[in-house]
Amino acid sequence: MTSLIRQPPLLFPATARHTATVIFIHGLGDTGHGWASAVENWRRRQRLDEVKFILPHAPQIPITCNWGMKMSGWYDIHTIDGNAESLRKNEDEAGILISQAYIHGLIQREIDAGIPAERIVVGGFSQGGAMSIFAGLTSKVKLAGIVALSSYLVLSLKFAELVPKPQVNQDTPIFMAHGDSDQVVNTQLGKKSYELLKEMGYKPTMKIYPDMGHSACLEELDDVEAFLRQRLPALSKEEKPEL
Secondary structure (H helix, E strand, O other): OOOOOOOOOEEEOOOOOOOEEEEEEOOOOOOHHHHHHHHHHHHHHOOOOOEEEEEOOOOEEEOHHHOOOEEEOOOOOOOOOOOHHHHHOOOOHHHHHHHHHHHHHHHHHHHHOOOOHHHEEEEEEOHHHHHHHHHHHOOOOOOOEEEEEOOOOOOOOOHHHHOOOOOOOOOOEEEEEEEOOOOOOOHHHHHHHHHHHHHOOOEEEEEEEOOOOOOOOHHHHHHHHHHHHHHOOOOOHHHOOOO
């Protein structure tokens, strides 16, 4: 495979002392800029002042369901019809593993800068949410939490064998959310992914939003903010990591 050209992520520094980081990953055909308004809204509320936000941009890759033309994507998708079997068929394992390594690199960069792994949340929407679950649960460091919006579990048939031992993120909270009218990533696929994760001993929660398609809504973004505040509470002076 030819080397991928990557743009540096969009960064929103913490407005107070930096003690935590959220890496939020966009969906197919989007860029990190697509989620900038959500991050700016959270920042305006001043409830996550110690949090730095990293919004990475996917590389331009050929996407089969886009007639092979290049668009931003974390891995190739052969069809978008909301069907579980269609998504599982011909999964782009190589592309998923390349994006996994990239996300793990972003996590490690924050750790190297002095942010403890347990003060890092990985989240995303659609493809980005799928990568958040996969990269988060296969991380070799214990994270604060995972957010997966309108997404699903990739490589589900062999997922267990891809998780490193020991499974340090077995108890890491996972916030999953889905619209009940999603025709792109079918709501049932999201629910099935939730059930699979529970069966494997993980700790997901799931909320379904009525009349929401493959998108986000204000109530959902408020719930994400609440999850981030719970998992990344502001630290007192004596608890703050030395940077």
